[in-house]
Amino acid sequence: MTATAAEDLRDYLVTANVVNTAVAFVGALPSTPDIALATLVYGGDAPVRAMGDRNVVERVEYVQILVRGARDGYAAAATVMEAVYSALAGKINVTVGSHVYDQIVPTSAPLQLLSDNNGRPVFSLNVETWRRGL
Numbered sequence: 001m002t003a004t005a006a007e008d009l010r011d012y013l014v015t016a017n018v019v020n021t022a023v024a025f026v027g028a029l030p031s032t033p034d035i036a037l038a039t040l041v042y043g044g045d046a047p048v049r050a051m052g053d054r055n056v057v058e059r060v061e062y063v064q065i066l067v068r069g070a071r072d073g074y075a076a077a078a079t080v081m082e083a084v085y086s087a088l089a090g091k092i093n094v095t096v097g098s099h100v101y102d103q104i105v106p107t108s109a110p111l112q113l114l115s116d117n118n119g120r121p122v123f124s125l126n127v128e129t130w131r132r133g134l
Contacts, residue, residue, distance in 0.1 A: 005061035005129040006039040008096040009088070009104075013037065013065075015096075016087045019080070034070045034120055037080070039063055042126075058102065059131045064124060071119040074112070081110040081123040088127055102130040 003011075010024050019037045029038040041061050048058035065084055069077025091104040107126045115121050 003097060003099065004041050005063050005101075005131060006041045008099055008101070008131075009063055009065065009127070009129070010037075010039045012094070012096045013039075013084060013087060018083045018087050029066050029068055029122070034068070034118075035073070035077075035080075036068045037084070038066045040066070056133060059133070061129050061131070062107070062126065063129060064126050066113075067123045067125075068116070069121045069123075074121045077121045077123055078110075078112070081125060085110050085125055088125075100132045102132060104129050 004026075006026050010026050013019050014021050014024050023033055023036045025036060025038045027038070027040055029036055040063065042064050043062045045060040047056040048060065049055060050057050067077050067081045067084060069080070085106065088104050089106050092102060094101045094104065105128045107128050110123055110125045113122045113124045
C-alpha cells in the first residue's frame, strides 16, 4: 500500500528537523506525550486524469497538521507551528520517499484551535497536496 500524504508530510517534517520521530504521529494526536505533532488526511479531490486515457497524473489530498504544546506552552507550540508552516508553504517538486509532490499549498494560516482539558495549546495548519501519479 502506498503512503498517504499524511505519512509523507510527517516524514518530511522529521527529515527537515522540524520535529523528531518520537513526537510525530499520523492519524491522531495521542494523549501523550504533551508536546506532539500529528498529520491527518481529511479529504481530497477526485484524481486528475490524463486527457485521452484514464491514467491518474495527480492525486490531491488535504492534510491537517496539529501541534500540541506543553501545559501553558503557547509560545513554544506557536514557534513549532511556524516552523511547520515555513517547512511546507509553497513547496514545489518535493520528493518524499518514492513520491513527488508538485506542490504543497497552505489553505489557511496557522491558528490556535483550543487548549485541551490539560491546558495544552493545540495549533492547526491545513495544506493541499498535489502528488504525481497514484
